[in-house]
Amino acid sequence: MRSRGVQPRPGGSGPLTVRNGQQWLVAALALSSAMAIGRMPPRGARAPAVNPAPLPGAAAQGSIDHQSIPMLGDTPTAPVVALQHIANAATLGCIASPPHCPQTLTASLLAAGALAASTLGGGAMGYAFGRFTAPASDPEASRGASLPESLYALLPDEQRMQLLQIVRDCGSDTAACTAPAIHDLLETLPADVRHRIMTTLGVAQHRGSHTHGGWPSGADAAALAPALDWMDWAAALLGSVVTPAQAAFQLDLEQIAQATLEGQAGETTAAGREAAANRARFATLRELLQRDGHALQQLPFNGTTHDSFGFGTDYAGCNLMLEFSGGGAPAHTLMVLAHGDMIGAREGSSGASDNGTGLAALLALARRLGAVTLPPGVRVQLLVTDLEERGMLGAKSYAANCVQRADCPDVALNLDMIGRGDGMTLSGSDRHHLYMDGDSRALQPSAATVAPAETHLRQLLERAAADVGLRVHASPDWVMQSDHIAFQREGVPALGMNLADATDLPLERDMQQARAQLWMASDGVDWSRFEDYLEGTLEAQQAQEMDSALDEVEQARRTYLALPVSPSMTRIHNGQDQLHQVQPQRAMAALAVLEAAIDGWLQRPAA
Structure with missing residues (x-):
């Protein structure tokens, strides 16, 4: 700028201009x-x-x-x-x-x-x-x-x-x-x-x-x-991301799921994969239940499950149980159970959600109960049932035997899938009749009377859920389909507990009702004459009656199959049931509810 004859202001101050470099x-x-x-x-x-x-x-x-x-x-x-x-x-x-x-x-x-x-x-x-x-x-x-x-x-x-x-x-x-x-x-x-x-x-x-x-x-x-x-x-x-209790829960669940996957890996047939997966799963469960020095009872049993045609399939299984008692003869007994078997190995399921979460909760309860002294006359039993997925055979065997021995718990609490969902469900004795399968279709059971011990346990669970901010779904006309039903049908007070999304429950309720109609329609068929019907040797009146009964079965089957499956049901019994489906914080909230309710029951068992 100086070369062009432009001089700066004296002192170098003044408004900024393009002439001032x-x-x-x-x-x-x-x-x-x-x-x-x-x-x-x-x-x-x-x-x-x-x-x-x-x-x-x-x-x-x-x-x-x-x-x-x-x-x-x-x-x-x-x-x-x-x-x-x-x-x-x-x-x-x-x-x-x-x-x-x-x-x-x-x-x-x-x-x-x-x-x-x-x-x-x-x-x-x-x-x-x-x-x-x-x-x-x-x-x-x-x-x-x-x-x-x-x-x-x-x-x-x-x-x-x-x-x-x-x-x-x-x-x-x-x-x-x-x-x-x-x-x-x-x-x-x-x-x-x-x-x-x-x-x-x-x-x-x-x-x-x-x-x-x-x-x-x-x-x-x-x-x-x-x-x-x-x-x-x-x-x-x-170091602050998880508590020691949550870390132990997650490690137990990881070990159960990993053993399930490793057990099925070497098998080529669907039946072989499932049998190997459950053998490895129960071997791991026995190891985990015994690691803290508890005396483990193994309770073998035999049972038969019937299909829609009335044909039976025989199974052999083994339940596992731990007991924790205060001094003296047990006057009050609380049982907490969860099924240990899984299906879906043919598609690579790890059984983490169904029902690894319930098993991990039992292991956590065993650690807690082993570290405290129970009040005199109080007993807590932890039961792992086998063959729940094959007609609740393990629970049916135990419930029938304890009735025969007059040694049933005052109340039983069944845990099944507590690892995900926006709330908690409780399924009581007044709902067991809503579930029907091949073994109960001819019974057409009625709702059972709710005993004071069951009401007391429900109140403890609902109060504990409120304390941790976990809502309890009302779930009208819906039943949790699991082992507690076997106890309820033997007259033993029992509750089923799981975590579920509220939007899933109406879908599952509609499917349960449609399936009950299918079982009832199937029960109306005289299947002993079915082969004669196929060969055309029935009398005209008998053939007409068979036609009408089979039409009802077919219509009920179509209605059942046309219903949408709830999202939670699509994630079990197949390859989707893996560890990433479990929400650890939800599971820990459910475990906190269990521990608080059990503490309350130990202090004041129902009369």
Whole structure:
């Protein structure tokens, strides 16, 4: 500009113009800093929309947005933006007034130091309270993943299992015990997983993602990353992601499901896969039930299940039972049961939901009951039934035998699929007649009278559910189809408990009613004359009666098959029944309800 004869104002001050090269540069820097203000991120964390705390084997990493709390990633945080502004201000001051540059730099360094102290102080505070950021115990508390849950979901399956074992084995002494062991675990992670964890913590940025920041670019360095070792921070957070009780529950469920899958792997036929899967499943159950030194009773039985034509199939099974008693002869007995067998091995089912969750709950109750002293005269029985999927044969055998021995429990509580659903169901003795199968179609049973012991247990369960925020579905005209029905039909007070989605219950109710109509229509056929009917040797009147009865069966069958299947029913008895279908926080809420109700019953059994 000087070469063109344009002279600056005396003293170098005055309004900015394109003729003032020095002040043009000042204006450009000011504009850069002002534009960066608009890119400052919100203070809150961005939680990824994923299921919380998936079980081992869920392979959930692909759906995780691993920058849940952006600190030094694609979008700079407020401390980084502030540092950029301080650097820009220092540059502006030195260019605009070189004589005052030393004072400007001194002020900038003081401001940067104050900012660093504030940021590092905040990081230390976050670390100190990091262990209290674990997921809320209320399953409705949050639908997104917290920071500990996001880190947990990033772990490969092997390290996730190791983490659960560390937390379980440390027990209540988690703070001093888990942190060093988890720190060692983190050191074994692959480099890419470690970088994703660092990104989630905000102490690293996505590779190749440096697209933001003001001028100069050095202001976007990681100088303000927490001075604490990121592995210590991650270890503290991961140690809080699950409780020792939840870790034990998940490990038991993992072991049951894995044994089921491994048992069926070498078989080629559908029948062979199912038999091998259940042998391996029960062998694992026996091992898990005996590991804490409890005396395990094995109760073999034989039974027969009838099909719609009245033909019977014979089976042999074995129930498993543990007993916990106070001093003296038992005057009051509570039984908690869950079926141990599964079907669907031909399609690769692990039986995790149906009914691995109920079995894991029994194992948790065994640990709890083994650690306390029961009141005198009080007994709690834990029963694993066999062949529930083949006509409730294990439960039918036990119920008939205990009636014959006059040694039945005061009340029984059956657990079946407690790992997912938006609420709890309770199926009482007044509903067992709604279920019909090949063994009960000719009985056409009526509703049973609800005994005081059953009413008392229901009240304890409903009160405990309210305490943990788990709603109880009313489910009118619906029945839970499981082992408690065998006890109810022998006159033994019993309840069935599971977790279910409210929207599934009307669909299941309609299907249950249609199936009952099909069984009743089938019972109207004289199947002993069916072969004569096919050969055309029946008299005309008999053939006409057979035609009419078969037409009713066919119409009932079409009505039944036309009904939609509930989503929960489509996820069992097939390859979809895997660990990732289980929601651990839901299962732990159900377990909390069970433990509270049992504690209440132990204090005051029903008369």
